[in-house]
Amino acid sequence: MESNIKNCLADLARLRRIELTPGWSESVDEVDDASADGLAQFVAQLGWQTQVVLRFEPKAQEFPMMVHHPDMGWAVAERMEGSSKLAILRNGERELWTLDKETALYDVALPEAPGERYFAKAIDVFKAAIGKRKGPIILAVIATFTVNMIALGTSLYAMQVYDRVIPRGA
Incomplete structure (x- = not known):
């Protein structure tokens, strides 16, 4: 058939x-x-x-x-x-x-559908495009948060080492 x-x-x-x-x-x-x-x-x-x-x-x-x-x-x-x-x-x-x-x-x-083609503002076009591709944006936000947490931890550790080592060297 x-x-x-x-x-x-x-x-x-x-x-x-x-x-x-x-x-x-x-x-x-x-x-x-x-x-x-x-x-x-x-x-x-x-x-x-x-x-x-x-x-x-x-x-x-x-x-x-x-x-x-x-x-x-x-x-x-x-x-x-x-x-x-x-x-x-x-x-x-x-x-x-x-x-x-x-x-x-x-x-x-x-x-x-006819109703889906009309956008009142330019930002609506942008929002529709973002809405269709949520996965990569969520991954980018998670990756940015992770990298920032690692950078924050590293900088706090570096400041702590600097505060203890540099005054003794002078």
Whole structure:
């Protein structure tokens, strides 16, 4: 059973944590789900940006993305498993596919919800960017605190040694 493009795009949006508007695919006419051109037709009818075809092994930050194999149909690639396997989501089930010459990966630019694009102030853009990447900032704060504690301890020890050694040397 082949997974159709509409379900795969809905899964892709869920994995990217993008909420599609209700009835987002109602205006789309029939497309050929089995062919690799079906995604381009589907996306063009929605008015979304065209997809980028990747012909190389993708990096971890590029996942999730759409994947098409002539024999298997459409699915959503979640990550690489080893050097030549793709962990994919198809019809709600997870499978492993071999990444070969016939497998094509597509990076589809999904539209964000209309309310998420509007920022009242420039600082809101900065806050949104920081909110998406909290991990590195937390690590930087912890590292800064740790280095400052080590520096404080070292300086207190140095002052104590200075107070005891220097007066005796004079």
